[in-house]
Each structure stands twice: as structure tokens, then as C-alpha cells.
Amino acid sequence: MSKLNILIVGASIAGPTAAYWFAKAGANVTVIERFPQLRTAGQQIDIRSVGVSVMRKMDGMEEAVRRNLAPMEGMQLVRGDGRPIATMNKTGDAEQQSLVSEFEIFRGDLSRIMYDMTKDQVMYVFNEQVTAMHHSADGPITVDFLNGHPTTVYDLVVACDGATSRTRAIGFDCAVRDHVVSNHYWAAFFSIKDDLLKGSLMGQAYTTIGGRFLAIGPDPTGINRVTLQSMHPPTKTEKDTTRPFREASKAGITALKTHVAERFAGSGWQWEQIEKGMMATEDFYASESVQVHMPSLSKGHFVLVGDAGYAGGPTGMGTSLAMAGAYLLAGEIATHKTNLSAGLQAYEDRMRPILKDLQKPPPGVTTAMAPQTAWGICVRNWILWGVTCVMAMGPAFSWIGALFGTAFAGAEKYDIPDYEWEVSSSS
Ligand SMILES: Cc1cc2nc3c(=O)[nH]c(=O)nc-3n(C[C@H](O)[C@H](O)[C@H](O)COP(=O)(O)OP(=O)(O)OC[C@H]3O[C@@H](n4cnc5c(N)ncnc54)[C@H](O)[C@@H]3O)c2cc1C
Ligand SMILES: *[C@@H]1O[C@H](CO)[C@@H](O)[C@H](O)[C@H]1NC(C)=O
Ligand SMILES: *[C@@H]1O[C@H](CO)[C@@H](O)[C@H](O)[C@H]1NC(C)=O
Numbered sequence: 019m020s021k022l023n024i025l026i027v028g029a030s031i032a033g034p035t036a037a038y039w040f041a042k043a044g045a046n047v048t049v050i051e052r053f054p055q056l057r058t059a060g061q062q063i064d065i066r067s068v069g070v071s072v073m074r075k076m077d078g079m080e081e082a083v084r085r086n087l088a089p090m091e092g093m094q095l096v097r098g099d100g101r102p103i104a105t106m107n108k109t110g111d112a113e114q115q116s117l118v119s120e121f122e123i124f125r126g127d128l129s130r131i132m133y134d135m136t137k138d139q140v141m142y143v144f145n146e147q148v149t150a151m152h153h154s155a156d157g158p159i160t161v162d163f164l165n166g167h168p169t170t171v172y173d174l175v176v177a178c179d180g181a182t183s184r185t186r187a188i189g190f191d192c193a194v195r196d197h198v199v200s201n202h203y204w205a206a207f208f209s210i211k212d213d214l215l216k217g218s219l220m221g222q223a224y225t226t227i228g229g230r231f232l233a234i235g236p237d238p239t240g241i242n243r244v245t246l247q248s249m250h251p252p253t254k255t256e257k258d259t260t261r262p263f264r265e266a267s268k269a270g271i272t273a274l275k276t277h278v279a280e281r282f283a284g285s286g287w288q289w290e291q292i293e294k295g296m297m298a299t300e301d302f303y304a305s306e307s308v309q310v311h312m313p314s315l316s317k318g319h320f321v322l323v324g325d326a327g328y329a330g331g332p333t334g335m336g337t338s339l340a341m342a343g344a345y346l347l348a349g350e351i352a353t354h355k356t357n358l359s360a361g362l363q364a365y366e367d368r369m370r371p372i373l374k375d376l377q378k379p380p381p382g383v384t385t386a387m388a389p390q391t392a393w394g395i396c397v398r399n400w401i402l403w404g405v406t407c408v409m410a411m412g413p414a415f416s417w418i419g420a421l422f423g424t425a426f427a428g429a430e431k432y433d434i435p436d437y438e439w440e441v442s443s444s445s
């Protein structure tokens with residue numbers, strides 16, 4: 019097999035994971051990233067289920083992740099005056115994860131670990147993006163770039179540029195929002211300089227009327243990590259309820275912060291300190307929660323991995339799906355050697371059953387996060403209090419865990435094979 023030339027677009031989670039495995043298969047890999055440097059913003063993300071399986075196959079990865087775990091011991095749901103309603107602890111067991119995962123790591127740290135593991139094997143080009151792709155009849159794709167990277171022919175182009183992938187729009191000749199389904203909420207993530215948790219490693223979450231969710235998590239450096247979520251259920255007259263958020267988003271970071279501040283005004287609890295911190299922070303990231311559902315993950319020799327192909331939205335599985343997808347794609351391409359279309363088909367066949375399960379949010383989780391009314395909050399608090407009490411009683415009540423279904427799904431259910439990564443010597 020001659021050496022495959024592969025272009026990967028996006029250097030967050032899916033991109034570097036794909037780069038790792040394609041390099042292992044002996045391919046010639048280039049990764050481009052739209053931003054001028056690796057993006058390190060974001061809060062805790064979970065590695066669960068199939069993500070844990072793939073992490074354990076990467077040399078030294080689990081150790082690196084364990085060294086960088088977010089320090090949170092659990093999460094407490096509190097009332098406006100700070101009194102706890104329910105406490106969710108970690109289980110202390112990676113195979114038996116609770117609502118708080120054993121592998122919670124700051125997104126920027128995970129991205130950095132993956133970048134460090136691959137930067138000597140593959141070429142990273144920052145501040146670059148694709149402007150056009152010309153598919154040839156026998157497969158290879160000629161790619162033009164925006165900022166001066168020379169036009170190049172690739173055997174395979176892998177889009178890992180997130181839920182609103184522009185590369186997907188170019189490759190599938192569709193609009194950016196085609197195949198994107200809104201979950202009717204958005205979230206903002208940022209750090210603040212004040213330690214509102216006063217040294218505690220237990221995170222705190224608070225919800226108030228209007229579907230507003232606020233959470234503060236600890237950080238080893240003494241600052242706090244804040245997550246805000248704002249729910250916007252569709253009404254009879256308005257379906258596209260997150261449009262104002264997207265418009266503020268387009269208008270730039272200051273407009274977006276102002277939009278968030280207006281939405282959370284009057285929340286109570288620690289909102290005033292959080293707002294001060296948000297206005298001053300430099301690592302602000304906010305995005306609408308969406309799912310991506312594609313009829314097909316590839317077109318010719320162009321293929322989607324991670325959020326670009328199957329964003330999971332509120333399932334909390336996005337990162338794990340991205341890691342598993344990158345591994346399965348590289349493994350199937352390596353296995354089918356001379357026949358790329360057979361490899362792409364095998365990737366699709368492996369992903370479909372996983373997506374069918376893991377793209378499904380656990381029932382009621384989004385409404386449970388942030389009810390709209392005072393009565394809804396009251397009911398939710400009682401249910402959550404009950405669930406956490408029962409879960410603390412252990413395996414005898416594991417059927418309660420089953421209610422949350424996919425969030426706890428073990429990986430053994432899905433076939434994540436060990437591939438032969440033989441490196442071809444001919445070229
Ligand atoms: C800065 C940032 C912060 C995040 N914070 C959180 C968080 O706190 N909690 C959470 O649950 N999820 C967060 N996410 C999303 C989370 O990383 C993903 O849902 C998941 O890990 C799957 O990752 P992905 O690699 O498929 O896509 P993403 O993580 O969305 O990464 C896409 C990458 O592609 C780059 N890119 C975008 N467009 C182009 C283009 N046209 N050309 C080249 N490169 C492009 C982006 O800059 C980014 O690096 C964040 C994502 C980013 C980029
Ligand atoms: C690898 O890819 C780079 C960039 O596309 C190219 O310049 C180089 O010639 C390729 N190397 C081989 C061995 O194909
Ligand atoms: C959670 O952990 C804390 C301290 O580690 C402990 O006091 C508490 O009882 C635990 N709660 C549950 C529900 O297991």
C-alpha cells in the first residue's frame with residue numbers, strides 16, 4: 019500500500035485522536051486548525067463508555083488523563099441560600115460511573131494531552147481552513163486553503179471541525195445548519211478569579227425559574243469554573259428559540275456576554291459575583307447545544323468524525339463518541355488497506371449501532387437540569403433527592419441507574435476491536 023495522504027480539519031478532540039491512529043497506521047497526516055493556536059477554553063468534559071475503551075488503547079493516555087483530572091469530588095444541588103438539596107458523589111469506580119464521571123477532565127487539558135502525543139508524528143497547521151474541495155472520479159480530493167497552505171491532493175479528508183462544521187457544508191454541498199437539530203438550550207463556560215466555593219472541591223449547582231441553570235466547579239489553581247445553561251423550549255408560535263443567542267454570538271464576544279448577562283439577571287444565589295467574573299474573564303466560550311444527524315457519514319473520500327458527524331448534545335457523550343469514531347475510522351481504513359470505500363463503509367456500519375444508543379439523551383435530563391417554573395423546580399428537587407438517596411444505597415437499586423440508561427452504558431456492549439496497525443514500508 020502506498021502511503022495515504024490524509025487531511026484532518028480541526029484540532030480539538032476528534033482531530034488529534036484521528037491523527038494519533040492514522041499516524042499509527044503509517045499514513046502521512048496533516049491537521050489544520052482555524053484558530054491561531056490550540057484552543058484551551060472549556061470546562062469539565064467526561065470520558066465515558068466507548069471513550070474509556072479507546073483511551074486505554076492509546077499509549078500512556080490513561081495515566082496522562084489521571085494526572086490531569088478535574089479536582090471535583092462531586093456535585094451538590096443547592097437552594098438560593100446555599101443549603102444543599104442533593105449530593106452526587108463520584109462512585110470511585112470507572113466501570114460504574116454515576117452522574118459525575120470518574121474521568122472528568124478540563125477540555126483544554128484533554129486537547130493538550132492529545133496534541134502533545136501526536137505533534138511529533140503529524141504536521142499541525144494553525145490559522146488555516148478549507149475553502150474548496152474538488153472530488154476526482156477515482157477518489158482523491160484536491161483541497162484549496164484560505165491562508166496560504168498550498169493546494170494539495172489528499173486520499174482522504176476527515177472533517178473534525180465541530181457541530182457547525184463549515185467543512186461538512188463544503189464536502190456535502192449543503193448549508194452549515196443542514197442536519198443540525200437544536201436542543202433548545204445554550205451554555206456558556208468560563209473561569210472566574212474569585213473562589214466562591216471557598217476551597218471546597220464539591221461543585222455547586224443552582225437552578226431558578228425561567229429554565230436557568232448555574233454551576234460552579236473547583237479548579238486546582240484557586241479560580242472557579244462556571245457553567246451557565248439557558249433553556250428555551252419551543253412555543254406554538256416560535257420554534258427557533260435560540261436565534262437571539264446565535265445572533266449575539268455573531269456580533270462578537272462583548273455582545274454575547276451582554277446577552278448572557280441579560281438572560282441571567284435576577285437569578286439570585288451567587289449570580290452577582292459570577293457576572294462580575296464573566297465580564298472580566300478572557301476564556302469565555304458559549305455555544306448552542308445541538309445534535310447532528312447525517313444520513314451518511316461520508317461522501318466519496320470525504321468523511322466526518324466527532325461533533326461534525328454526530329454531535330450528542332445533552333447526552334454528555336460527545337467527547338467519547340468523538341474518540342471512538344476517530345479510532346474506528348482509522349482502524350477500518352487500516353484494515354481495508356487498498357480499498358478506501360470499503361473502509362469508510364465499515365466505519366459507518368460500526369458507528370450506526372453506537373449512535374443509535376448514545377445519541378439518545380437520558381429521559382428527562384434536560385428538563386430536570388432547569389425547569390421553567392417554581393413548581394417544576396420543587397418536583398425536580400424531590401425526584402433528584404430520591405434518586406441520589408437510592409443510588410447511594412448501592413447495587414440493590416441499580417435499576418434506578420438503568421432509568422438514566424445510556425449515560426451509564428458500559429462499553430462492552432459495543433464492539434471496539436483491536437486492530438493491526440502494521441506500518442507499510444513501500445511508498
Ligand atoms: C473552545 C471549546 C470549548 C469547549 N468547551 C466545552 C465544554 O466546556 N463542555 C462541553 O461539553 N463541550 C465543550 N466543547 C465541545 C467539545 O469539545 C465537543 O463537543 C466534543 O469534545 C467533540 O469534539 P470535536 O473535536 O468533535 O469538536 P469540537 O470540540 O467542537 O472542535 C472543533 C475544532 O475545529 C476547529 N474548527 C472549527 N471550524 C473550523 C474550520 N472551518 N477549519 C478548521 N478548524 C475549524 C475548532 O476551532 C475546534 O478546535 C468545547 C469546544 C471548544 C472548541
Ligand atoms: C506528506 O504530506 C506533505 C503535505 O501534504 C507532503 O508535502 C509530503 O510530500 C508528504 N510525504 C509523503 C512521504 O508522501
Ligand atoms: C459523599 O461524600 C461525602 C464526603 O466525601 C460524604 O460525607 C457523603 O455522605 C457522601 N454522600 C453520598 C450520598 O454518598
Ligand SMILES: *[C@@H]1O[C@H](CO)[C@@H](O)[C@H](O)[C@H]1NC(C)=O
Binds near residue numbers: 357363
Ligand atoms: C471495494 O469495496 C467495495 C465495497 O465493499 C466493493 O464493492 C468493491 O468491489 C471493492 N473494490 C475493490 C477494488 O476491491
